[in-house]
Each structure stands twice: as C-alpha cells, then as structure tokens.
Amino acid sequence: MREDDLYINKIDWITITIYALLVIMGWFNIYAAVYDEQAAKSIFDFSINSGKQLVWIGTALLLITIIMVADYRLFENLSLVLYGIFLLFLLITPFFGKEINGQRAWFEIGAFRLQPAEFAKFATALALAKFMERPSFDLSQFKYQMQALLIIMLPVALIMLQPDTGTAMVYSAFFIMLYREGMPQRYYVLGLAFIAVSLLALGIENNLYIVIGVVAVVVIFILLGKKKLSRILAFTILGLATIAYTYSLDYVVSKLPEHQQNRIMVLFNPDIDPLGVGWNVTQSKIAIGSGGFAGKGYLEGTQTKFDFVPEQHTDFIFCTLGEEFGWVGSLVVIFLFCALLIRLVFLAERQKNRFSRVYGYSVISILLFHFMINIAMTIGLFPVVGIPLPFFSYGGSSLWSFTILLFIFIKLDSHRIQLLGRMK
Template sequence: MNNNHSQRSFFFNVDWVTVFLYLIFCTIGWFNIHAAVFDEKHPSFIDSNTHYGKQFIYIIAGVVVGMIILLLESRFIATLAPVFYVVTTLLLIVVLVIGKNVGGNQAWINIGGGFRLQPSEFAKFSTCLLLARYLSSVNIKVTEVKSFFIAAAIILFPMILIKLQPDDGSTLVFCSLIFVLYREGLSPYFLVTIGTMITLFITSQIYNEYYIMIIIVIIGAIIAYANKRNRQAIFKTIAVVAVCVGFVFIAKPLYNHGLKQHQRARIDVVLGITTDSHGVGYNQNQSKIAIGSGRLWGKGYLKGTQTKYAFVPEQSTDFIFCTIGEEWGFAGSVVVLGLYLFLLLRIIFIAERQRAPFSRIYAYGVASVLFFHVVINIAMAIGVMPVIGIPLPFISYGGSSLLSFTILLFVLIKLDSNRMGIV
C-alpha cells in the first residue's frame, strides 16, 4: 500500500508541463534538422547515415536518460555534486591532450561509431550543481569576500580549461552564472558595473573615446552637483567617473591586443564598423536573408531555398534558427520564442517554490544557462551579436548538446518532485 502511495506521489509531483515542453522542443529540433540537411537519397527521418537520423537516436537516448534521472534518489544528486565536477574537469583536461580538433577547437573526444563527446557541454551541468551545493552550505554568504571568491573559482576553473581549447562560446556561457550569485545576495551594483563596462567597451569602438570621456565627466558633474551637500556621495561619484574614464582610455588597446583578429573582425561587422558579406560576415548575412525571406508564414516545410541549397553554413547546429525563420516565418519564430519564454518562466516558478536552498540555487543556474544560450544563439542568427558558436537548446543538432541540456533540465525536475523534502 505504501509502495502504491509512493508511486502515485511520484507521478503527481513530477512537473509534467516541463517534461512536455522538453519533448516539444526535441520534436521541433528534429524536424528542423531534417529540413536543414535533407538528403533525397536518405528521406527517412530515422536513417542513421544522416544528421536527422542521428538526432533521433540522441532524442531517444535523452528520454531514457531523463527517465532514469527521475527514478534516482534526490539526496544523491547533491551528495555527488563534487564527483560530477571532478569527472567533467578531468574530461576537460583529457580533451586538451587527446581531443579531436573540429573547426579550430580541440573540444571533442571520439567514442567510436561516428559519435563524439564534448565535455564542455556537461561541464555546465556539473558547475551549476557544485555551485548550488556550495552556496546552499551552512553559513555561506555570497556577500562575504571569501565565499564570493570560492564561488567565482568554481565557475572560473572550467572556463579556463574550455578557453584553452579554445571554445569562446562555451567559455562565455559560464558568465551567465553571475545571475545565480545575484539571486543569492550579490549586490546589484556588481551587475550594474559589469553592464556599464560592457557598454563603454562597445561604444568606445564606435565613437571617439574623448567624446565619451567628456560625456562621462558631464554626467558625473551633474550627479555631484545634485548631491552637493553629501560629501561621501561626491567622492563616490568622482571615483566612479575616474574608473569609467580610465576604462574608456584603455578600451581600444584592450580590444586591439586582447582579442584575436577574427574575433575583432566579427565584432566589427556586427557593430557596422566594417562590411564583409562575402567573408567573415557571410554566415550571418545568409542567415538574415533566410529569416527575412520567410516573411510572415514562411515558405513551408522543405521549401526554403536558402536551406535547400545550403547557403548557410552550420545550419543544423549554430544557425538552426534561420531554418525556422525561413520555413515557418515570423509566426513560427514567435511560437518558438514564446515556448522558450514559457520554459524560462516555468523554471523560475519552480525555483521559487523550492524549500531547499540547493534546489532553488540549482534551478536559477539552469535558467541562467538556458537564457544565455537562447538569447545569444538567436541574436547571432539575426546579426545583432558576433558569431561565437553555441547551440540552441534542445533544437540544434548534436548529441553532447542535447544530452547535457537533458541532464541539466531533468535533474531540476527530479529535485522539484521532492520539493516538500529538504535536499
């Protein structure tokens, strides 16, 4: 009787809405991968000689892995967090030694049968897990210097190893975990500072840096005058202005000497500093043509000319969104964006109903990683962000990508199913 009650409790506690969303995304991805690389010689959806056939295998594997996760004991997930982190870290070291170089990144380990493993994808999950484990520990406050630096080290260590591959896209994904620290008490001024630095860095590449410095000084003078009776506020304002002016002064040298030539070229195209629709800007230019040609309702399934004639490189992976835009149009694109928004809001809702800090923190890690992937991938496809090569969650082709996102999401679903307990 108790066993039957336990089974019923498990069934009703699992967030089937999120599970259903996962299956919808996998289906959308499968169909659009089929459209992106369709081969008349291999028309079957499950032909393992094609990307769409392999993706079908990955989806089945993902569903199996997801169901296995739901059958695990929740308490073991938090307990094994350091083990997962160590294993993925070791894999990141191994890939630097014996990894296969694809597209300039030594990021894959051959596992036979035409399949490859990308450790950096799984490192996102293990980092979220260990970060949640650490921040949920007793007497740990991210506002304390020691706790902040330990949390930052947990995030930075895999970032450094991934940067050595070098995989800039996957490296930047870990920056999204700053939102987890913010949710756990990090000062909003920290986010404002980062946002300000990014804004100044970008604007200093477009406009004359001396004009920007003058504007900063004028704004600072106005703020100081408004607080003329508050000496402490005036000193803070002067300090902030000095830092901003100093940063603008070094921004261009940092840009010219801190980034590689191809990275600068991609950013210059996005910022409109240069135009190169046949060179470094070719991928994005073709992607924008494909999305724009879909208009309101799209050209229809398997009828996209940009897609059919393979004008867009990496269309089943990094640029899968342009397939959606061309064949399903603006309407289809809005539906996909709406589904992602619903998923992210659902995850935040799940996060806020947790009793266990570990589960809440992990949920915000999941939301941060997914949000970063969705925003950057789509922004990249429509030409408002430089190409950095990260997949669209659950939709882009790739076994490592799909399985890592599956584990990331289903561990959250499992923790949520036990939300009345304390992990």
C-alpha cells in the same frame, strides 16, 4: 497511496511535455537544414544529421530514465565529485581533444564527438547549489561572494585554454541565479556600466569622443553631489579608470584572432563585408526575412536548400525555422521557450530547500542565456559565438547536457516533500 505512486504524481509533466515538443520540432528542423532534394534521403537515415540526432535523442531518453529512477539524494551527495571530474576533463581536453576550427574542445568517439564543457555546466550548477545550501552561506558577505565566483571561474579558465570563448561566456549566466539568492545589486550596476562602456569603446572609432563624455559625466556628478574631497577623488579615479579601460580594450581586441575581431566588427557594421565576414549573419537574416508571415513551407526553404547559411543545423538552426515556418512558426517556438522558463521559475520558487532552488535557478539562467544569445546571433544583434539553441540545435553533447541539466531539476522537484522532511 504507495510512495512510488506519490512520486509519479509529483513529476512535472508540463515541463516534460514542453521539452518533448522542442526536441521533436528541433529534429524535424535539423532534417530540413540538411535536406537534399536530389538525394532525398529519409529523416531516419543514419548517414545524415537527422538520423544521427535520432540516436542522440534515443540515448537522451535512456539518460532521462536513469535520472528518474536514481535516488534523488545522489545528485546532492555526488555534486562536488562530478564537479571535480569535469574540471579534470576540461584540464586534459586542450591536450588530448580533437582540434576543430582552431579549438580543442571535443573528444572523438568513432563518428561522434563529445564536448566536456557542455557537461561541466550542470556539474557547476550542482557544486554551486551544494556550497550555497549551507545555513551560514550569505551572499552579502565578501568571502562567500568569492567562493561562488571561484566555483564559476574555474571551469571558465579551463575552457578558455581550448579556447572556446562562446561556451565560456555561458557561465556568466550563473550571475542571474546569484542575483535571486542575494548578490548585492551594486555589482550588477557596475556590470551593466562595464558592458555599456565596452560597447561604446568598440562601436566608436575615435576614443576622444568617449573621453569627452566621461569627463563631462564626472564633472556633472561632482557638481551635483556633496563637494567632499573623498567624493571628488572617487569620481575622478573612476573617470580615469574608465578612460584607461577604453584604450586598453582597443589593444586587447587588436590581439584577438582575426576571426574574433571580424565578429565584433560585423556586430557594429553588418554591411562591412556581406560576402566575407558578414556572410553568415547576412544570409541568416535573409532566410528569416524571406519566410514572411507563414513561411515557405516545410522543406521548401531556398536559403536552406542551397546551403547559403553555414552551420545551419547547429548555431543557425533558428533561421531554418524562420524561413520555412515564418513569423508564426518562430513565434510558436519562442512561446514554448518562454513557457518553459516561466514554468521553471514556478518550480524553483516552490522548492522546499535551498539546494533545489539554487540548482533550479541555475537551470533557468543557463537556458535563458542560450535562448536569448542564439536567437540574437541569428538576427545580427549579437556576435556569432557558437552557442546552440537548447533542445533544438544538432549535437549530442548539447542535447545530452541540456537534458541532464533539466531532468535533474525535475527529479529534485518531484521529491520536494521528502527534501522538506530531511530539513526538519
């Protein structure tokens, strides 16, 4: 058997099939989200979003072809170069980018816009994989933890200059990959505790209740533990730090832009202003709920037809699906995403070198984060932060970046035997 034939046989067609299904279903839902019964334009009409998305899908196929015919070693060899290039793009975006809704996050090219922060995700994943493939790299050691953290935080800091909080949050997904690669569990325990305290501080109006709770917990830990001075001192300092953080968080939130404060308020009290700051989430939940078990039918969604949900073709595309295809349609799409993620875990675990495995788990982490947060946004379980549903939401930058992210891993997986040979 020729090497080319062997390569074709090693391509994971299951993953490619799931990708194709999600992209096609997303395209039909984008058309439904912008469908106007009066105008009745074709799904192929380039003057509406479904037609524009078709252009992005076509160019995505071109990107896939380039990735699959390129030398698999190219991605490893150019990983740090690509990371540096996209850091440079992120650096100049706040100065030369197109301002939309108070953010300079896009470069405008004719009728299309590109968002460098979306592409920086796969570049960051490649850079992490390159650094972590070294035999000496050990995430149990502090210096290596700081190296990994620096690679992640550099693009985050530059994205916050735009400012684009939602996209910056996505980079926290890399900590899922770091956990698989040996990051100590204590950091994740502290992280969960930090999130819990933050939610309590934001959700409870009177901080006095939190202070009483923290003091009670500290006293219980001291009484139950060994009565050593060092232990008592440590718990006391931790308790005081928690109380100080609670009050400082209130101050920080008060300095956020008004629209971001409103998003946080709506999370804890969705009914606080259903006709104002809570409009998006309220209408999204109405759309999903009105779909019932089997939905109203394709292009028959009333919430969709009458534009009740803003940004329904992008961040809130899931509510179009829920209204027109109901619980059944939503379940099918969720099943496809879960099948894709499970398949990618299988592929990542069978990799023959650390570079491919680290990159594979980075892909899984980013897709999982987008999938969970986007759907949580549409049903009111998470603040609206502008995170698209992978392969489904309208947008060229989103589709291109997720396509590149995924197919680089498919390419690496198809050459895992050659990668093993290089290690020997």
